Amino acid sequence: MTKPLSPIPFIVLLLIVAATFFFPSVPAAAGSSEISAADTAWMLTATALVLIMTPGLAFFYGGMVSKKNVLSTMLQSFICMAIVAVIWAVFGFSLAFGDSVGGIFGNPLTFFMMKGVIESAPWPAAPTIPLLLFAMFQLKFAIITPALITGAFAERIRFISYVLFICLFFVFIYAPLAHATWHPDGLLLNLGVLDFAGGTVVHMSAGWAALASAIFLKRRHDTSSHTPAHISYVMLGTGLLWFGWFGFNAGSALGAGDLATIALATTTTASAAAALAWVFFDAAKGKKPSAMGTCIGAVVGLVAITPAAGFVTIPHSIAIGVIAAIISNLVVDWRSRTSLDDTLDVFPCHGVGGMVGMLLTGVFANQAINAANETSNGLIFGETRLFLVQLGAMIGVSVFAFCGSWLLLLLTNMISPLRVSKEEELEGLDLSQHDEAL
Structure with missing residues (x-):
């Protein structure tokens, strides 16, 4: 029989609701004369595009x-949309973009509690x-970052412990990097x-946290018979990610104009080149x-x-895609020959x-x-x-993200054990953690 969850998270949520009475809403400001309807329309669209990336990742x-x-794996992505959005509204936006400490x-x-955001001057x-x-656009980056980590410890983490970990990760890793x-x-x-749209803030932080998690949680009990459930899901997810990434990168121009167009174009060509490079390298x-x-x-x-x-030309974006695909492919091969169980690489x-993207930006x-x-x-222009x-x-950032994540995993494990039992893992997390089945 599954033990009931602690009432503490529910009590915290109720306290947040109660606190809203001390921060009443204010009338919408008349608006700055500099506000552009075109830029606003594009950024509303980009914000929605970035949000759809998280279901795509699921x-x-x-x-x-x-x-x-x-x-269970899909829910780990979806729950980030709920948890991080509430944290962001309460103090997360301040922690990332408030007065600098x-x-x-x-x-x-x-x-x-988003006090003053509506009537304040633009960023x-x-x-x-x-x-x-701007706050809502940045929220979507904060949502997907902890969701990216989930692929490393898929099939063996307790759900309530995962929730605690992503809260700590946001506060102590993501927000300071942002x-x-x-x-x-x-x-x-x-x-x-230079980090146009999150190479350091999103992907390196999630990647190093994933490595720390895979090492900390150790191998699954049975990895010999693993077969992907639905490769068609993977293709659907890729399409949603690629579609949403135009908001992720082109939206980071923070307006509709030439820079957004460049970012959209380089995003298209880099991804296309990387897909081809991966397939051709496998064929080789x-x-x-x-x-x-x-x-x-x-x-x-x-x-x-x-x-x-937003910093490179289209030809150079193709080079970035090809180089990254080959290097990542080689690292995946290396990982498969080790005892490291980063479930989804x-x-x-x-x-x-x-x-690779950070270095090639340089x-x-x-x-x-x-x-x-x-x-x-x-460097290619002769400047170092x-x-x-x-x-x-x-x-x-690598040292900070890896060591910080390791300490947060230790802390989380002390409060709530991270791994499910062997019996729960073999049964599957859908049933053992959520009492649901596909």
Whole structure:
């Protein structure tokens, strides 16, 4: 018989509801004269596009796991949309974008319970859209990041422990990285680090957390007979991810214009090139072209172009996609020969793909593409400063994300054991954790 869950989360939710009475809503502001209807319309669309990526990820991961774990794996993505949205509204937006505390994190009281967001001036980097829209756009990035981690510990994590872990991950890993990278006073931003849409903040943080999780939770009890449940789900998920990624990358221009168009174009070509490179590289190794390989390659290309999308040319985006696909493919092969049980290869695809993208931004970034790049041109143009800055950031963020995630896993495990029992794992998480079946 399943033990009832602790009432503490429900009590916390009730306290949040009670707190809303102390923060009454205010009338909508008259609006800034600088607000652009076109930019606002595009960013509303981009925000919706980024949100659909999380259900897309649910299908992408859900199709890869065994049939007895499809629903539990998909729910781990879906629940992020609920949990992170509430945290974001209460103090998360403040923690990421509030008044800077040492360039590392925001004051959690700046926009506590979203107070002042409606009537405040637009965000400095997005002067033509309402601040509330900027907040909602950034929320969607915060939602998908912890969801990305789930592929590493799929088929063996207790649901309530997972919920606790993603809350801690948001507070101590995601929010500080978002602040340091994208806040005007952020530490990494002021060092000259370029991350257009989340190579560091999203993919490297999730990738290193995934590696820490896979090591911490150890191998599944039975990995010999694993067969993907629905490869058609994987293809559907890939389509939704690719579709939504245009909001992810082109939306990070924070307006409708040339930069958004460039980001959309480089996103398209990098992903396409990576999908082809993955399939051709598999063929060179004697494997048959596969739907799974095509999908994984496309996603790796999307990951790798994310930090560079608004800083590079289309030809260079193709190079980024090809290089990332080959390197990630090699890391997947290496991982398969080790005892590391990263169930869905999150670290080789998202972690390594994000790092390759960060470094190649330092190789191919062109100041003629984006004037916001005040550091220097990339290594290919004979300048070294940007590449060294990107390399330093990659190393620093990697250490922070891996070590921080490991400590959070330890803390979570002390409060609520992370792994299900052997019997629950063999039964499948759909039944043992949720009493449901596909």
